[in-house]
Amino acid sequence: MKGAEKTATRITALTTADVDTLCALAGEIWRAHYPAIISMAQIEYMLAQRYNPAVVREELQRGDLWWDQLRVNGGMAGFASYFLARGEMKVDKLYVHPDHQRRGYGGMMLDRAVTMARAYGCETLVLAVNKHNRSAIAAYEKRGFKIAESVVKDIGGGFVMDDFVMRKDV
Numbered sequence: 815m816k817g818a819e820k821t822a823t824r825i826t827a828l829t830t831a832d833v834d835t836l837c838a839l840a841g842e843i844w845r846a847h848y849p850a851i852i853s854m855a856q857i858e859y860m861l862a863q864r865y866n867p868a869v870v871r872e873e874l875q876r877g878d879l880w881w882d883q884l885r886v887n888g889g890m891a892g893f894a895s896y897f898l899a900r901g902e903m904k905v906d907k908l909y910v911h912p913d914h915q916r917r918g919y920g921g922m923m924l925d926r927a928v929t930m931a932r933a934y935g936c937e938t939l940v941l942a943v944n945k946h947n948r949s950a951i952a953a954y955e956k957r958g959f960k961i962a963e964s965v966v967k968d969i970g971g972g973f974v975m976d977d978f979v980m981r982k983d984v
Contacts, residue, residue: 828881840865851946856973894923903931905941942977
């Protein structure tokens with residue numbers, strides 16, 4: 815196709831070799847997106863908790879938790895993780911780099927989580943999203959999620975997560 819840009823996109827399981835790249839990408843995404851929503855201190859605290867390479871490598875060893883990576887033209891452009899929780903599939907993390915947003919990639923990763931949920935007999939996909947993360951809430955609503963409850967969770971360090979829990983039947 816002359817003059818048309820062809821994008822090679824694929825979602826694959828994260829490997830231990832990709833963990834450091836994922837952790838660096840998480841830092842880049844969070845520092846770009848969350849300062850308008852939470853403090854930099856909370857961003858750094860949560861990155862240290864959730865995206866420490868040792869933590870991610872440990873999670874890769876679990877049999878009930880999956881990490882996916884979004885590759886666009888060979889580079890990691892996003893990621894997701896999800897796990898089984900009391901008969902539901904919980905999307906724990908889903909991020910796409912700002913340079914690649916609004917192209918359907920987040921939806922592709924959600925579709926993969928839905929497929930996994932169905933494979934494990936789950937009828938519901940559930941996730942938590944910051945109440946002030948309007949763009950993410952709108953994207954989830956577009957994909958059929960509904961706000962089910964409002965929660966405030968103490969995560970230590972003097973910080974809380976002030977979230978909506980959203981659900982979607984699969």
